[in-house]
Amino acid sequence: MSIDTSAVIKHPLSTEKSIRLMETQNTLIFAVNMRANKQDIKQAMEQVFKAKVERVNTYIHKKGEKRAYVTFAPETPAIDIATNLGLL
Secondary structure, three states: OOOOHHHHEEEEOOOHHHHHHHHHHOEEEEEEOOOOOHHHHHHHHHHHHOOOEEEEEEEEOOOOOEEEEEEEOOOOOHHHHHHHHOOO
16 A cells, blocks of 8 residues: 555654654654554655654644654664754
8 A cells, every 4th residue: 555655744843852862762753644553654754764664653742733753773863864854
């Protein structure tokens, strides 16, 4: 099944917590579509960033926004991806 990556990933989040996670756990936080499941999010991330994803955790924020905590493989530093996105 081919997924529309633009329908899954909304935007990256640049907060103090996301920067800390990026540096310590190689993890980035993204706002994602409410209907996207973990497999959809993983496939979209791997397609868009051409990077191996180790794990995806999702969380629905109290504002009604679904967030994905995406942990990348050690060979792909999250800082490099964040720099390409313009977060740093």
